[in-house]
Amino acid sequence: GAGVSQSPSNKVTEKGKDVELRCDPISGHTALYWYRQSLGQGLEFLIYFQGNSAPDKSGLPSDRFSAERTGGSVSTLTIQRTQQEDSAVYLCASSLVGTETDTQYFGPGTRLTVL
Amino acid sequence: GNSVTQMEGPVTLSEEAFLTINCTYTATGYPSLFWYVQYPGEGLQLLLKATKADDKGSNKGFEATYRKETTSFHLEKGSVQVSDSAVYFCALTPRGGAQKLVFGQGTRLTINP
Numbered sequence: 001g002a003g004v005s006q007s008p009s010n011k012v013t014e015k016g017k018d019v020e021l022r023c024d025p026i027s028g029h030t031a032l033y034w035y036r037q038s039l040g041q042g043l044e045f046l047i048y049f050q051g052n053s054a055p056d057k058s059g060l061p062s063d064r065f066s067a068e069r070t071g072g073s074v075s076t077l078t079i080q081r082t083q084q085e086d087s088a089v090y091l092c093a094s095s096l097v098g099t100e101t102d103t104q105y106f107g108p109g110t111r112l113t114v115l
Numbered sequence: 116g117n118s119v120t121q122m123e124g125p126v127t128l129s130e131e132a133f134l135t136i137n138c139t140y141t142a143t144g145y146p147s148l149f150w151y152v153q154y155p156g157e158g159l160q161l162l163l164k165a166t167k168a169d170d171k172g173s174n175k176g177f178e179a180t181y182r183k184e185t186t187s188f189h190l191e192k193g194s195v196q197v198s199d200s201a202v203y204f205c206a207l208t209p210r211g212g213a214q215k216l217v218f219g220q221g222t223r224l225t226i227n228p
Contacts, residue, residue, distance in 0.1 A: 033215065033216070035216070042218060042219075042220045042221060043204065043216075043218040043221070045215040045216065045217075048215060056215070059215065091158065091159065093159075093216075102147070102208060102214070103149070103161060103164060104161075104208075104216055105161065106151075106158050106159040106160070107158060108157070108158040109158050
């Protein structure tokens with residue numbers, strides 16, 4: 001597709017349930033990023049994948065969060081045993097590494113609400 | 116570490132007013148600098164960027180100049196419109212390779228007719 005797509009656009013879940021959020025990056029982009037946007041914390045980096053290298057997981061807030069990228073394309077962010085503080089908009093971005101600016105292009109986000 | 120500081124909002128202006136949103140950064144080396152915009156109900160969009168000192172990024176009437184000596188990247192527009200109402204984020208990435216964006220806290224701009 002022309003841009004980064006994410007699904008679902010909205011997700012409401014109960015505390016303690018697991019959720020999976022999906023990201024389809026721009027075709028051909030080698031790097032994929034996950035960020036979180038919440039009222040209290042602004043925009044926070046979570047994790048990024050670059051080609052076949054080990055992902056940078058330095059932004060994941062706890063071991064309940066994990067992500068994978070299959071086939072160098074689609075990525076899934078999984079949150080286990082969700083808590084109310086996980087409520088946020090989860091944003092995915094992709095970029096073409098090797099260009100001068102490595103500009104990141106964002107998807108529309110998944111709004112997660114944990115009740 | 117790397118950080119970005121934006122002027123606090125919210126900012127409210129009348130249509131056709133001059134806009135400045137201040138942004139300063141702390142980084143090692145020579146980062147790339149960005150302004151992203153988030154319109155109501157929409158995702159983040161790249162507004163403009165600059166990759167080296169004295170570069171000027173511009174788009175949709177907005178401009179920002181990479182000032183290494185003052186570590187700043189202030190966003191300006193000469194005459195704002197109601198449609199410019201949005202949240203603006205200043206951000207940086209270190210130079211080279213895939214690197215996380217470090218964002219400022221965002222500035223909410225409201226333009227009144």
